[in-house]
Amino acid sequence: MFKTIKSDLPASIVVFFVALPLCLGIALASGAPLFSGLIAGIVGGIVVGALSGSKIGVSGPAAGLAAIVLSAIATLGSYENFLLAVVLGGVIQLLFGVVRLGIIGYFFPSSVIKGMLTGIGIIIILKQIPHFFGYDSSIEGGFTFFQADSEGTFSDIFNSLNYISLGPTIVGLVSLFILILWDRVLTKKAKIFQLIQGPLVAVVVGILFFVFSQSSDSLGFRSAQLVSVPVPEDLDSFFGQFTFPNFGVLGNPEIWIVAFTIALVASLETLLCVEATDKLDPDKNVTPTNRELLAQGTGNIISGMIGGLPITQVIVRSSANIQSGGRSKLSAIVHGFFLLISVMLIPTLLNKIPLAVLAAVLFIVGYKLAKPALFKKMFQLGWKQWIPFVTTVGGIVFIDLLKGLALGLAVGIVVILIKSFQNSHFLHIEDKSNGVHKIKMTLAEEVTFFNKGAILKELDSIPRDTYLELDVRKTRYLDNDIVEILQDFRLKAKDRNIDIKLVSERGTVENPDNFIEFFKLRPKTA
Template sequence: MKSENQSIFKNLSSDLPAGLVVFLVALPLCLGISLASGAPLLSGIIAGVVGGVVVSLLSGSSLSVSGPAAGLTVIVLNGINKVGSFEAFQLAVVIAGVLQLVLGFLKAGIIGHYFPSSVIKGMLAAIGLTLILKQIPHFLGADKDFFGEMEFFQFDGRNTFTELGYAFEHIEVGALIIGFVSLLIMLGWDNPRLKKYALFKFVPSALIAVIIGLGLNFFYNLNAPNLVVGAEHLVQLPEMNTWDKLVGQLSMPNWGAFQNPDVYILAITIAIIASLETLLSVEAVDRIDPMKRVTPTNRELKAQGVGNFISGMLGGLPMTAVIVRSSANINSGGKTKLSAFIHGVLLLISVLFLSAFLNQIPLSALAAVLLLVGFKLTKPSLYISQFKLGWEQFIPFIVTVLAILFTDLLVGISIGLAVGVFFILKANYKTPYFFHKENHNQNEVIRLQLSENVSFLNKASILLTLHHLPDNCEVIVDGSKSTFIDYDVLDAIQSFKVNAKERNIQVHLKDIPEVVSTNAH
């Protein structure tokens, strides 16, 4: 543990500014997700604090950031109504945390290794594209919906694209100027030629952009009242400037809700969805980690379980590892889990001491930060590289992008996985054997050399090949190089041998175990 701590603090100069940027991004997201979920505003902050302070310490991931997830808003909103109160909902979150802990000990995290890379890359690209489309209205000062929305259909009846049209018809000039200036500052600040200077290397561009944005709105107040950004387009943190006020806002679960069966159904739903979203996120984070570290997924499930248990006990929302904040962490130069921990501490401090100051930050400045994060996730070069890999990689990739863009993260991933699995099955369909033709005593002999591992997924391909053999031929099915042949495949081969006599096909089995064929007659 000592060596791990030493390695963490070794990168403090990188992790401190990265943690600050993640905090600036996470703060309005936590509040927005609370608002969209129909939960107390503080509940999102609680989940963010627990995700930063607790989960980061227990997790084996170096760069993922945990907190309330936009993908769970509908589940939370419906869940609170279903169980009757937020306190009963808290109990479901506590139980979900216990279930995630159990999943971790059962080593269910291995599921994360079975997500096709094309789908993971599609998820990253789709989130980047969604961030850009969703933040443009905030950038223009025209969107009053919650800051963390990611779904295609919105709570005000609009969708991602109609919201864009509305935004361009209702531009707030003051917010647009702040957003545009913030974007230019970050683009200039991150110029590689300036990174040789200590100021530009260690002070994050996002922090400078936010400070300038805040200063511009202060300037409007003094000199151009018509440009002042309205309160609905500023960060809206509840003011609790003493520890007693903060503790007074915390709520305990309703233990009497143990008798409500809906609580258990909701807990199972939260545990499954939160675990899947976490596994997807950490897999994606590992792919964009410059150091290519690998997250132990079972340990991650345990960490998330503890986090959700504590969050539910304190009155917080359920949490997952979240890709938006994790991407901001990576893009800001984060190196270790210390950056996620720092972001959690800053969230706690902000609630106690900084609400009056932070509530002056325009959302358009923060939208500019997320626009850059989004672009880095969905660069045109990513689409080009996926296309060059062939249709087997590009189609699952682009289907995932479009599905997430037009639905939400979980539905889109499910569609992408279905397409990805189709291509995996197709690949297995093609490669279970080698097909050779030989001449023996002027008669054509066909040899099917089975590969090393032949699973039930290969059954259809082998059967199709056998059924297309010409009549009156001789075939050798060779399993001498196979270490495993699935029973279903053996059964199908034995059945074919029996039926082949009707077509005058001689079948010779080499190193193929004998089984009693259920299809033979």
């Protein structure tokens, strides 16, 4: 690992500057203490970085879990109760790794996963609009479109427009301009702009603006419009600021529901990031997914035990690590130590960062998750991809994340069933000469009870005096329900003067009397 320290040390500095504002920003978006985001970043770097099998992946608090955290804290009643769910979520991830569920991501349609990330991106943008304009009232309600108290995401936005603060709005707009300029223009001009990241520059500008604006009544900031992390007086007070889970609510079923949700979504997001990171890796290393689940589970247990947010592998930090020349896991570990040192030595400086700057950073994060181009691409892929995608997005934005994900998955399954219904067989009319219809029906490789309706409709529509060739040579699985349909049709065929020719890998049979007995004797595989 230390053989590549010349590459890893500069990369770790870049990743640190990317991670610092993101840790604070994601904690802000999650409605959690800002210190909890830094804890998650430290644990993700040092602990998960050491245990992971990924050489260039970087873990920490993830935007994809912000919606779950925000709603869970409100549902469970306190942050301490939520921390217990984080710990249990880590335990469940360990079990996922032990039973080798590293392939779990493959069982979710890509349209639903993309819809989940897009919906989360939209929610992150919407939730940061009040912070961007300096509206410092309590706005961390649920992510639902309408809440029980008639307040919700959009009512918070409308309220914030009535209480715009000039200072936060200006620094937010300037930060957003810097981030867009850095991302779209400067990083392509020179390597220095890849080493010095846009979020760091935005944070520095924000701090300078805060310092010089305090003498102005119109541009000044209130304390609620700034980052607020604890400032320890000594080492004992530093360790005294950590929060611990409330194990007294272990029997609460809602705790377990949140824990399983965290484990499932965190595992999915990690596995998706692992796949993307491996593709970006210039050395083409392959990350062992089951080991990654074990590392992430351990990280979440430790993070939850000391007051941190849930952790996943994060594509933003991982890609920054790759672009900066990171070659081994040392860069991820060292970046975690840099975060730890900053929390211990410069918390006063961190508390000068305007929340509007973090809101601007999260606007970019949300936009990258929910690019308009993605909507266009999914639409162009056809209704089979578009409908589950847009259903998932709508469900997450207008209901909540878990129900939106379940709704999108249900629609995805229905789409699969529809396509299975349509693709059960191929029908071809070969000849109509001499008053005799010759029809060839070829059954698909797998024909189940889902296909009963389609096959029954085709058989019932075959006219009298027809010669039917039924080809099952490519069929490897034929459900008993379909065999019974064929047997019943054989009886009707005699009355309608329909001759049947059954073609299989065993040979050809004219007018078979008993389909059930025939398919019992038929070999199971080719």
